[in-house]
Amino acid sequence: MSSEIVTFDDPTGVGPPIELERLVVPEDVDVAEQRLIKVPEPDPHYVDLGMLYRFARVEAVRRTNPEGYLPVHVAVRGHMGTGKDHDIEQFAARLGLPYYRIPLTGEVRDVTLIGSTHLHGDGKGGTESRWEDGDITRALRGPALVNLSELNAAGAETLFALHGLLDRYGAIDLPTGETVRLRGDVRVFGTMNPTDLRDYAGTQTLNKAFADRWIIWEKDFPDSEQIEKMLSVRYPHMRDAYVEAISRLAVEVNDSFNEADVEVRVETPISLRTILDRLPIGLRIHENSEDPLRLAWEEFVLPHVDTYDRDHYETVWNAVVRKGPGEKPF
Ligand SMILES: Nc1ncnc2c1ncn2[C@@H]1O[C@H](COP(=O)(O)OP(=O)(O)OP(=O)(O)O)[C@@H](O)[C@H]1O
Ligand SMILES: [Mg+2]
Secondary structure, three states, X not given: OOOOEEEEOOOOOXXXXXXXXXXXXXXXXXXXXXXXXXXXXXXXXXXXXOHHHHHHHHHHHHHHOOOOOOOOOEEEXXXXXXXXXXXXXXXXXHHOOOXXXXXXXXXXXXXXXXXXXXXXXXXXXXXXXXXXXXXXXXXXXXXXXXXXXXXXXXOHHHHHHHHHHHOOOOEEEOOOOOEEEOOOOEEEEEEEOOOOOOOOOOOOOOOHHHXXXXXXXXXXXXXXXXXXXXXXXHOOOOOHHHHHHHHHHHHHHHHHHOOOOOOOOOOOOXXXXXXXXXXXXXXXHOOOOOOHHHHHHHHHOHHHOOHHHHHHHHHHHHHHOOOXXXXXXX
16 A cells, blocks of 8 residues: 655745655554544645645654654643634544544543443343453554643643553553553644733643643734635635625634733624624625625624624724725626
8 A cells, every 4th residue: 555645834934845755554453443443534715824734844854753752742722712623533534543523621531531440231140340441442442633621721631630641651540550652643632722911711821730741833814915815715606705804803803802802902802703704605695795794793793702892803803804895796
Protein backbone atom coordinates (compact mmCIF):
# COMPACT_ATOMS: atom_id res chain seq x y z
CA MET A 1 0.00 0.00 0.00
CA SER A 2 1.52 3.32 -0.99
CA SER A 3 1.32 6.05 1.58
CA GLU A 4 -0.32 9.32 0.85
CA ILE A 5 1.44 12.63 1.49
CA VAL A 6 -0.50 15.67 2.68
CA THR A 7 0.88 19.15 2.20
CA PHE A 8 0.31 22.03 4.60
CA ASP A 9 0.93 25.49 3.18
CA ASP A 10 1.73 28.53 5.27
CA PRO A 11 -1.22 30.91 4.72
CA THR A 12 1.10 33.86 5.34
CA GLY A 13 3.30 32.63 2.52
CA VAL A 14 6.43 32.86 4.66
CA GLY A 15 7.24 29.32 5.74
CA PRO A 16 7.94 26.40 3.43
CA PRO A 17 5.19 23.85 2.73
CA ILE A 18 5.20 20.96 5.18
CA GLU A 19 4.70 17.45 3.90
CA LEU A 20 3.43 14.75 6.19
CA GLU A 21 2.52 11.17 5.57
CA ARG A 22 -1.14 10.45 6.12
CA LEU A 23 -1.91 7.72 8.60
CA VAL A 24 -3.34 4.50 7.32
CA VAL A 25 -5.32 2.89 10.11
CA PRO A 26 -3.66 -0.54 10.34
CA GLU A 27 -6.02 -3.42 9.77
CA ASP A 28 -4.79 -5.36 12.75
CA VAL A 29 -6.02 -2.65 15.07
CA ASP A 30 -8.65 -4.33 17.17
CA VAL A 31 -11.52 -2.09 16.30
CA ALA A 32 -10.23 -0.86 12.96
CA GLU A 33 -13.64 -0.44 11.45
CA GLN A 34 -15.07 1.65 14.23
CA ARG A 35 -11.95 3.80 14.10
CA LEU A 36 -12.19 4.32 10.37
CA ILE A 37 -15.62 5.91 10.60
CA LYS A 38 -14.20 8.29 13.20
CA VAL A 39 -11.83 9.87 10.66
CA PRO A 40 -13.49 13.25 9.96
CA GLU A 41 -14.47 14.38 6.48
CA PRO A 42 -12.52 17.36 5.18
CA ASP A 43 -14.68 20.50 5.28
CA PRO A 44 -14.61 21.94 1.75
CA HIS A 45 -15.28 25.40 3.22
CA TYR A 46 -12.49 25.28 5.74
CA VAL A 47 -9.95 28.10 5.47
CA ASP A 48 -6.70 27.65 7.33
CA LEU A 49 -6.07 30.90 9.15
CA GLY A 50 -2.70 29.58 10.26
CA MET A 51 -3.55 27.07 12.96
CA LEU A 52 -3.33 23.98 10.77
CA TYR A 53 0.08 25.02 9.56
CA ARG A 54 1.26 25.54 13.14
CA PHE A 55 -0.04 22.11 14.13
CA ALA A 56 1.79 20.62 11.15
CA ARG A 57 5.06 22.18 12.24
CA VAL A 58 4.86 20.53 15.64
CA GLU A 59 3.86 17.28 13.99
CA ALA A 60 6.84 17.42 11.63
CA VAL A 61 9.26 17.89 14.54
CA ARG A 62 7.56 15.15 16.47
CA ARG A 63 7.99 12.69 13.62
CA THR A 64 11.65 13.43 13.07
CA ASN A 65 12.60 14.13 16.66
CA PRO A 66 15.89 12.34 17.25
CA GLU A 67 15.42 12.47 21.02
CA GLY A 68 12.43 10.20 20.77
CA TYR A 69 9.13 10.72 22.56
CA LEU A 70 8.02 14.31 22.98
CA PRO A 71 5.51 14.93 25.74
CA VAL A 72 4.00 17.94 24.02
CA HIS A 73 0.32 18.55 23.53
CA VAL A 74 -1.21 21.61 21.94
CA ALA A 75 -4.10 23.44 23.59
CA VAL A 76 -5.85 26.22 21.68
CA ARG A 77 -7.22 29.05 23.78
CA GLY A 78 -9.68 31.52 22.34
CA HIS A 79 -13.08 33.11 22.73
CA MET A 80 -16.25 31.32 21.75
CA GLY A 81 -16.73 30.50 18.12
CA THR A 82 -13.24 31.40 16.93
CA GLY A 83 -12.95 27.97 15.34
CA LYS A 84 -10.74 26.10 17.80
CA ASP A 85 -12.44 22.72 17.65
CA HIS A 86 -12.85 23.01 13.91
CA ASP A 87 -9.10 23.48 13.43
CA ILE A 88 -8.32 20.39 15.46
CA GLU A 89 -10.98 18.32 13.71
CA GLN A 90 -9.69 19.36 10.30
CA PHE A 91 -6.15 18.46 11.31
CA ALA A 92 -7.39 14.94 12.10
CA ALA A 93 -9.16 14.88 8.73
CA ARG A 94 -5.98 15.80 6.86
CA LEU A 95 -3.83 13.29 8.73
CA GLY A 96 -6.41 10.52 8.50
CA LEU A 97 -6.60 10.13 12.29
CA PRO A 98 -9.75 8.89 14.02
CA TYR A 99 -11.08 11.88 15.95
CA TYR A 100 -12.35 11.68 19.52
CA ARG A 101 -13.76 14.87 20.91
CA ILE A 102 -14.18 14.54 24.64
CA PRO A 103 -15.65 17.53 26.48
CA LEU A 104 -14.33 17.98 29.99
CA THR A 105 -17.30 19.82 31.39
CA GLY A 106 -17.61 20.20 35.13
CA GLU A 107 -20.14 17.36 35.17
CA VAL A 108 -17.73 14.85 33.72
CA ARG A 109 -16.26 12.51 36.34
CA ASP A 110 -13.04 10.62 35.98
CA VAL A 111 -14.98 7.33 35.83
CA THR A 112 -16.62 8.54 32.62
CA LEU A 113 -13.23 9.36 31.18
CA ILE A 114 -11.10 6.55 32.50
CA GLY A 115 -13.64 3.79 33.08
CA SER A 116 -15.27 1.78 35.81
CA THR A 117 -16.10 -1.70 36.95
CA HIS A 118 -19.59 -3.04 36.32
CA LEU A 119 -21.36 -6.08 37.62
CA HIS A 120 -22.68 -8.55 35.05
CA GLY A 121 -24.58 -11.78 35.34
CA ASP A 122 -22.18 -14.68 34.85
CA GLY A 123 -24.89 -16.87 33.30
CA LYS A 124 -24.86 -19.22 36.32
CA GLY A 125 -27.03 -17.17 38.61
CA GLY A 126 -24.13 -15.23 40.06
CA THR A 127 -22.45 -11.98 39.12
CA GLU A 128 -18.99 -11.09 38.00
CA SER A 129 -17.37 -7.71 37.73
CA ARG A 130 -16.04 -6.49 34.44
CA TRP A 131 -14.02 -3.41 33.58
CA GLU A 132 -15.46 -1.02 31.03
CA ASP A 133 -13.23 1.55 29.38
CA GLY A 134 -14.18 5.19 29.72
CA ASP A 135 -14.06 7.68 26.83
CA ILE A 136 -10.37 8.53 27.00
CA THR A 137 -9.18 4.99 27.64
CA ARG A 138 -11.19 3.75 24.66
CA ALA A 139 -9.73 6.43 22.42
CA LEU A 140 -6.17 5.60 23.50
CA ARG A 141 -6.48 1.96 22.44
CA GLY A 142 -5.76 2.69 18.79
CA PRO A 143 -4.66 5.46 16.47
CA ALA A 144 -6.47 8.62 17.50
CA LEU A 145 -6.51 12.35 17.73
CA VAL A 146 -8.06 13.09 21.11
CA ASN A 147 -9.49 16.56 21.54
CA LEU A 148 -10.09 17.34 25.19
CA SER A 149 -12.38 20.29 24.71
CA GLU A 150 -13.21 22.86 27.38
CA LEU A 151 -10.11 22.03 29.42
CA ASN A 152 -10.74 24.75 31.91
CA ALA A 153 -14.23 23.54 32.73
CA ALA A 154 -12.89 20.30 34.17
CA GLY A 155 -12.89 19.68 37.89
CA ALA A 156 -9.59 19.15 39.74
CA GLU A 157 -10.25 15.45 40.19
CA THR A 158 -10.60 14.95 36.43
CA LEU A 159 -7.41 16.85 35.77
CA PHE A 160 -5.37 14.81 38.21
CA ALA A 161 -6.44 11.66 36.45
CA LEU A 162 -4.83 13.06 33.29
CA HIS A 163 -1.55 14.33 34.71
CA GLY A 164 0.42 11.16 34.07
CA LEU A 165 -0.95 10.76 30.57
CA LEU A 166 0.25 14.19 29.56
CA ASP A 167 3.76 14.22 30.98
CA ARG A 168 6.80 12.01 30.47
CA TYR A 169 5.05 9.09 32.05
CA GLY A 170 2.75 9.03 29.00
CA ALA A 171 0.24 6.54 30.35
CA ILE A 172 -2.89 6.03 32.39
CA ASP A 173 -2.92 3.42 35.13
CA LEU A 174 -6.27 1.72 35.40
CA PRO A 175 -7.61 0.46 38.72
CA THR A 176 -7.42 -3.02 37.18
CA GLY A 177 -3.64 -2.81 37.22
CA GLU A 178 -3.42 -2.32 33.48
CA THR A 179 -1.28 0.50 32.13
CA VAL A 180 -2.59 2.13 28.96
CA ARG A 181 0.26 3.86 27.17
CA LEU A 182 0.17 6.77 24.77
CA ARG A 183 0.80 5.05 21.45
CA GLY A 184 3.01 6.58 18.80
CA ASP A 185 -0.05 7.18 16.64
CA VAL A 186 -2.08 9.03 19.26
CA ARG A 187 -2.15 12.81 19.54
CA VAL A 188 -3.73 14.76 22.38
CA PHE A 189 -5.07 18.27 21.80
CA GLY A 190 -7.21 20.58 23.89
CA THR A 191 -9.31 23.72 23.67
CA MET A 192 -10.35 26.30 26.21
CA ASN A 193 -11.85 29.72 26.63
CA PRO A 194 -9.74 32.50 28.10
CA THR A 195 -10.59 33.01 31.75
CA ASP A 196 -10.41 36.74 31.91
CA LEU A 197 -13.19 38.90 33.23
CA ARG A 198 -15.74 37.50 30.85
CA ASP A 199 -18.53 35.16 31.48
CA TYR A 200 -17.87 31.56 30.57
CA ALA A 201 -20.06 29.75 33.01
CA GLY A 202 -18.31 26.85 34.69
CA THR A 203 -14.79 27.72 33.65
CA GLN A 204 -11.90 28.50 35.95
CA THR A 205 -8.24 29.36 35.73
CA LEU A 206 -6.33 26.29 34.69
CA ASN A 207 -4.52 24.50 37.50
CA LYS A 208 -0.85 25.47 37.09
CA ALA A 209 0.51 21.95 37.13
CA PHE A 210 -2.04 20.92 34.53
CA ALA A 211 -1.38 23.96 32.34
CA ASP A 212 2.33 23.18 32.44
CA ARG A 213 1.68 19.98 30.52
CA TRP A 214 0.49 21.85 27.44
CA ILE A 215 1.73 24.16 24.74
CA ILE A 216 -0.90 26.87 24.92
CA TRP A 217 -1.61 28.83 21.75
CA GLU A 218 -3.95 31.77 21.51
CA LYS A 219 -6.55 31.93 18.80
CA ASP A 220 -7.59 35.50 18.10
CA PHE A 221 -10.74 36.75 16.48
CA PRO A 222 -10.38 36.65 12.70
CA ASP A 223 -9.53 39.92 10.98
CA SER A 224 -11.62 41.37 8.16
CA GLU A 225 -9.56 39.81 5.40
CA GLN A 226 -9.91 36.38 6.98
CA ILE A 227 -13.67 36.75 7.43
CA GLU A 228 -14.08 37.86 3.84
CA LYS A 229 -12.10 34.85 2.71
CA MET A 230 -14.20 32.42 4.76
CA LEU A 231 -17.45 34.01 3.60
CA SER A 232 -16.55 33.91 -0.06
CA VAL A 233 -15.27 30.33 0.09
CA ARG A 234 -18.51 29.26 1.71
CA TYR A 235 -20.86 31.58 -0.21
CA PRO A 236 -19.27 32.24 -3.61
CA HIS A 237 -22.40 34.07 -4.78
CA MET A 238 -22.69 36.47 -1.89
CA ARG A 239 -22.31 40.02 -3.20
CA ASP A 240 -19.19 41.92 -2.16
CA ALA A 241 -21.15 44.67 -0.43
CA TYR A 242 -22.56 42.09 1.99
CA VAL A 243 -19.29 40.28 2.50
CA GLU A 244 -17.65 43.57 3.40
CA ALA A 245 -20.44 44.81 5.64
CA ILE A 246 -20.60 41.56 7.61
CA SER A 247 -16.87 41.42 8.07
CA ARG A 248 -16.72 45.02 9.25
CA LEU A 249 -19.57 44.50 11.69
CA ALA A 250 -17.88 41.42 13.12
CA VAL A 251 -14.48 43.06 13.43
CA GLU A 252 -15.93 46.16 15.10
CA VAL A 253 -18.04 44.19 17.56
CA ASN A 254 -15.11 41.96 18.47
CA ASP A 255 -12.76 44.92 18.85
CA SER A 256 -15.31 46.40 21.15
CA PHE A 257 -15.42 43.11 23.09
CA ASN A 258 -11.68 43.48 23.69
CA GLU A 259 -12.14 47.05 24.87
CA ALA A 260 -11.12 47.68 28.48
CA ASP A 261 -13.68 50.44 29.11
CA VAL A 262 -16.81 48.73 30.45
CA GLU A 263 -18.94 51.71 29.45
CA VAL A 264 -18.55 51.07 25.75
CA ARG A 265 -17.54 47.49 25.36
CA VAL A 266 -19.85 44.68 24.28
CA GLU A 267 -20.00 41.58 26.44
CA THR A 268 -20.78 39.07 23.69
CA PRO A 269 -18.42 38.59 20.75
CA ILE A 270 -19.64 37.68 17.27
CA SER A 271 -18.76 34.05 16.67
CA LEU A 272 -17.94 32.35 13.41
CA ARG A 273 -21.20 30.50 13.82
CA THR A 274 -23.05 33.83 13.66
CA ILE A 275 -21.01 35.01 10.70
CA LEU A 276 -20.89 31.85 8.64
CA ASP A 277 -24.11 30.09 9.57
CA ARG A 278 -26.79 32.32 11.02
CA LEU A 279 -26.43 35.68 9.25
CA PRO A 280 -26.37 34.11 5.76
CA ILE A 281 -29.56 32.18 6.58
CA GLY A 282 -31.16 35.50 7.46
CA LEU A 283 -29.98 37.00 4.19
CA ARG A 284 -31.58 34.18 2.22
CA ILE A 285 -34.84 34.43 4.11
CA HIS A 286 -35.04 38.18 3.61
CA GLU A 287 -33.37 38.43 0.21
CA ASN A 288 -36.35 40.14 -1.39
CA SER A 289 -36.91 42.70 1.31
CA GLU A 290 -35.67 46.25 1.22
CA ASP A 291 -32.86 45.80 3.74
CA PRO A 292 -31.97 42.12 4.07
CA LEU A 293 -28.89 42.76 6.21
CA ARG A 294 -30.83 44.77 8.77
CA LEU A 295 -33.52 42.10 9.08
CA ALA A 296 -30.96 39.33 9.33
CA TRP A 297 -29.16 41.32 12.03
CA GLU A 298 -32.37 41.80 14.02
CA GLU A 299 -33.47 38.23 13.73
CA PHE A 300 -30.23 36.25 13.83
CA VAL A 301 -27.71 38.38 15.70
CA LEU A 302 -29.42 40.56 18.29
CA PRO A 303 -31.32 37.71 20.02
CA HIS A 304 -27.94 36.23 20.99
CA VAL A 305 -26.98 39.37 22.79
CA ASP A 306 -28.04 40.15 26.34
CA THR A 307 -30.58 42.94 26.49
CA TYR A 308 -28.23 45.30 28.27
CA ASP A 309 -25.72 44.76 25.48
CA ARG A 310 -28.03 45.56 22.56
CA ASP A 311 -27.30 49.28 22.73
CA HIS A 312 -23.62 48.59 22.22
CA TYR A 313 -24.38 46.35 19.28
CA GLU A 314 -26.62 49.00 17.79
CA THR A 315 -23.92 51.62 18.24
CA VAL A 316 -21.63 49.45 16.15
CA TRP A 317 -24.35 48.87 13.57
CA ASN A 318 -24.94 52.60 13.21
CA ALA A 319 -21.26 53.39 13.01
CA VAL A 320 -20.49 50.68 10.47
CA VAL A 321 -23.48 50.32 8.15
CA ARG A 322 -26.50 52.29 9.35
CA LYS A 323 -28.37 50.95 6.33
CA GLY A 324 -27.62 47.65 4.63
CA PRO A 325 -26.55 47.41 0.97
CA GLY A 326 -29.31 48.43 -1.47
CA GLU A 327 -28.94 45.30 -3.62
CA LYS A 328 -29.80 41.66 -3.31
CA PRO A 329 -27.44 39.60 -1.17
CA PHE A 330 -26.88 36.81 -3.70
N1 LIG B 1 -11.12 28.14 9.62
C1 LIG B 1 -12.42 28.03 9.34
N2 LIG B 1 -12.87 28.06 8.07
C2 LIG B 1 -14.17 27.96 7.81
N3 LIG B 1 -15.13 27.82 8.75
C3 LIG B 1 -14.75 27.80 10.03
C4 LIG B 1 -13.38 27.89 10.39
N4 LIG B 1 -13.30 27.83 11.73
C5 LIG B 1 -14.54 27.69 12.18
N5 LIG B 1 -15.43 27.67 11.18
C6 LIG B 1 -16.89 27.60 11.35
O1 LIG B 1 -17.22 28.15 12.61
C7 LIG B 1 -17.93 27.25 13.43
C8 LIG B 1 -17.47 27.40 14.86
O2 LIG B 1 -16.21 26.83 15.05
P1 LIG B 1 -15.84 25.97 16.35
O3 LIG B 1 -16.99 25.19 16.83
O4 LIG B 1 -14.58 25.25 16.05
O5 LIG B 1 -15.53 27.13 17.39
P2 LIG B 1 -14.92 27.03 18.86
O6 LIG B 1 -13.81 28.02 18.90
O7 LIG B 1 -14.59 25.63 19.21
O8 LIG B 1 -16.13 27.56 19.70
P3 LIG B 1 -16.54 27.32 21.27
O9 LIG B 1 -15.49 28.00 22.09
O10 LIG B 1 -17.85 28.03 21.34
O11 LIG B 1 -16.59 25.85 21.47
C9 LIG B 1 -17.66 25.88 12.80
O12 LIG B 1 -18.78 25.05 12.91
C10 LIG B 1 -17.39 26.19 11.34
O13 LIG B 1 -18.59 26.17 10.59
MG1 LIG C 1 -15.57 24.52 20.75
